[in-house]
Amino acid sequence: MKIYDVAAYPNPARVRIALAEKNATDKVEFVDVDVMGGEHRTPAFLAKNPNGAVPVLELDDGTTISECTAITEYIDHAFEGPSLGGKTAKERAVVHMMQRRMESGLLDAVGAYFHNATPGLGPDLEGDQNKAWGEKQKQTALKGMQYLNSVLADQPYVAGEQFSMADITAFAGLAFAEFAKIDIPEGLSNLAAWRKTMAARPSIAG
Ligand SMILES: N[C@@H](CCC(=O)N[C@@H](CS)C(=O)NCC(=O)O)C(=O)O
Numbered sequence: 532m533k534i535y536d537v538a539a540y541p542n543p544a545r546v547r548i549a550l551a552e553k554n555a556t557d558k559v560e561f562v563d564v565d566v567m568g569g570e571h572r573t574p575a576f577l578a579k580n581p582n583g584a585v586p587v588l589e590l591d592d593g594t595t596i597s598e599c600t601a602i603t604e605y606i607d608h609a610f611e612g613p614s615l616g617g618k619t620a621k622e623r624a625v626v627h628m629m630q631r632r633m634e635s636g637l638l639d640a641v642g643a644y645f646h647n648a649t650p651g652l653g654p655d656l657e658g659d660q661n662k663a664w665g666e667k668q669k670q671t672a673l674k675g676m677q678y679l680n681s682v683l684a685d686q687p688y689v690a691g692e693q694f695s696m697a698d699i700t701a702f703a704g705l706a707f708a709e710f711a712k713i714d715i716p717e718g719l720s721n722l723a724a725w726r727k728t729m730a731a732r733p734s735i736a737g
Pocket of ligand 1: 540541542543566571583584585586597598599600642646652656
């Protein structure tokens with residue numbers, strides 16, 4: 532199976548962390564996509580992901596799967612190792628709820644700020660910016676950080692007692708925020724402590 536991505540980007544990082552958690556990184560062939568050169572917007576790439584974004588998982592039978600959550604679901608079920616999506620009905624529901632909160636309220640909000648209110652990927656790729664929307668999404672991301680800090684006051688991981696894909700999404704969101712120069716508000720001590728623990732995990736520290 533192949534993963535089309537750009538190694539250092541925040542969404543591809545989610546999938547790479549998931550693979551590392553399962554000790555399965557070497558089961559995948561990584562294909563570098565020239566995003567800065569616009570390769571992700573060519574007809575050939577849009578046939579793999581009509582949203583024109585990385586990462587994309589391509590199975591050996593030719594099936595293409597985009598969206599990190601869907602790719603992580605595949606990885607979670609295809610490989611042995613710690614569960615990333617929860618085991619019981621309740622665990623799975625809570626993981627998906629929190630993963631989506633971390634996506635819409637943090638990672639995607641940072642992305643919207645980066646692509647709309649900063650130079651983003653540069654003038655060739657950011658042709659349709661909406662600065663006001665981007666700034667609004669920065670506020671959403673800051674609220675998301677406050678929310679996450681409150682969640683982590685009562686539990687060690689984003690979705691409860693176990694590490695999950697919700698932690699991966701949140702960690703990628705904070706990394707993207709740092710890259711986009713969104714300062715994490717002062718005093719979010721639970722968030723800071725959790726982030727330090729995450730950064731030390733072998734799947735993330737490398
Ligand atoms: N919701 C998507 C987001 C994918 C995404 O936005 N990927 C970024 C890289 S981190 C991308 O390809 N951006 C290209 C662009 O903005 O033109 C997922 O979960 O995979």
